[in-house]
Amino acid sequence: MLRLILLRHAQAAAHAGGGDSERPLTLAGRAEARLMGDYLAAEHLAPDLAVVSHARRARETLSIALEVAGCSPHILEEPRLYLAEPPTLLELMLMTPSSVRCLLCVGHNPGFHDYALQMISPSANEAHEQLQDGLPTAGLILIDFDAARWDDVRLGSGKLERFVTPDDLR
Numbered sequence: 212m213l214r215l216i217l218l219r220h221a222q223a224a225a226h227a228g229g230g231d232s233e234r235p236l237t238l239a240g241r242a243e244a245r246l247m248g249d250y251l252a253a254e255h256l257a258p259d260l261a262v263v264s265h266a267r268r269a270r271e272t273l274s275i276a277l278e279v280a281g282c283s284p285h286i287l288e289e290p291r292l293y294l295a296e297p298p299t300l301l302e303l304m305l306m307t308p309s310s311v312r313c314l315l316c317v318g319h320n321p322g323f324h325d326y327a328l329q330m331i332s333p334s335a336n337e338a339h340e341q342l343q344d345g346l347p348t349a350g351l352i353l354i355d356f357d358a359a360r361w362d363d364v365r366l367g368s369g370k371l372e373r374f375v376t377p378d379d380l381r
Contacts, residue, residue, distance in 0.1 A: 212365065213356040214266055214313040214372075215304065215330070217323045218276065221349040221377075223268035231281060232266045232293060236275075243349035243377040244272045248350065257282040258315035260307065264292035266319070269305060272349065273317045284315065291295025292318040297326040307361040314361075320346050327352045330364075331371040338374040351375045 218244065221239035227233040236244065251257070261284045265275045270288070277283065291299055300322060307314055316323075324346035331339070331354055354369040 212312075213339070213371055214255060214256075215348075215369070216298045216356070217352040218272065218315060218317045219320055219323050219346050219348055219350045220266065220272045220317060221269045222276075223246075223348075225244075225312060226280050227267075234268050235265070236268055236271045240268070240272070240348065241275060244275035245253040245279050245352055246377045247272075247349050248276035250375060251276060251280035251282070256280075256313070256353070258313045259311045260284055260313075261286045261317065262289050262292065262303065263287070263317040264295075264319060265290045266293050269317045269319070274380045275314075276317075283315065292316065294319050295322045296377040297322060298328050299355075300326040301330075301366070303314065304364065305362045309360040309362075313360070323352070327371075329352065329366050330354055330369045332367050332369065334371060336371070339371050342371065342374045347376050347378070349377045369373040 212380050221243035223234040253308040355372045356364045356369050
């Protein structure tokens with residue numbers, strides 16, 4: 212089994228010198244990232260590899276969440292994750308080494324939300340219904356795949372294991 216964790220960056224400042232990719236997390240965003248780190252630790256969700264957008268808000272989210280979770284996976288900064296659309300996200304996932312059993316990606320909407328919906332098989336569970344409404348900042352989507360290698364994963368083949376938002380954890 213392979214596990215994919217999609218984590219949208221936490222709340223960021225509306226503007227920053229240096230443009231969109233340099234927007235830092237707000238105080239509320241830092242709190243959201245800590246909540247998600249607590250969740251990762253409590254649920255024993257320790258990724259083998261974390262792939263993160265080069266955007267400051269994504270890097271800060273990952274850094275805070277991993278520090279709070281107390282895990283230290285290999286981290287790969289991937290510029291193509293910045294505002295990536297589903298085809299790019301799929302391409303990047305399929306390139307993941309088979310030694311990685313749990314992959315954490317930290318990036319952006321609307322790509323992460325759209326990608327998650329394309330990767331999961333339709334189901335009638337509550338998490339799937341909630342996910343239809345969108346992916347808020349610091350929202351976490353966990354998808355399991357019954358596959359031995361990442362390049363065996365296909366659209367619609369994943370099981371939405373859970374969808375968690377900071378509001379769920381407060």
